[in-house]
Amino acid sequence: MKERYHIDMEAEGQHSKLLSDLPPVDGVITMGCNVACPSVPCAWREDWGLGDPTGQPDDVFLEVIRQIEEKILQLKERLR
Template structure:
């Protein structure tokens, strides 16, 4: 049986959605396939996110991920928007939810770490809610 595909979506695909993809792969790759994408590309992943993900989780996002547009990822079952505060990009799916996370870009390390902790918790909750999400 194939694993459900989850896409983390935000406009620029440079910070929150990249963190979510990396933490999804770390904590739940046996349950889901994870992707991230946006409607616009940044030349690189947010460097504070890269630095802190390396430091806290040992994940080098620059080696394992890149900024992607929506059309560069496969069809997905679950879409998680990060909290765009504008019109979030649309992607067809079986289930959708918004995590309402503020963008930590330009903020202190403490704000980044708080965002990373929230994303880790929500990714782990996806595992628990997997069957419920895919029945809708």
């Protein structure tokens, strides 16, 4: 994220949050990654079925980032 989009999530204070700390949400997108995600009340949800790049080389992370960007742009068009 830092190299590709110049976003330093740690420097911007981003951190993991408890589900109880989240405001109500309209939709939930899960990434897939072959893990079970907690249930969050929402009007709609979808799973993007992405592979988990944990422990993989940087090029695998970059490919997953590319896939996320593509899916975000598709979602943006659908929500218009």
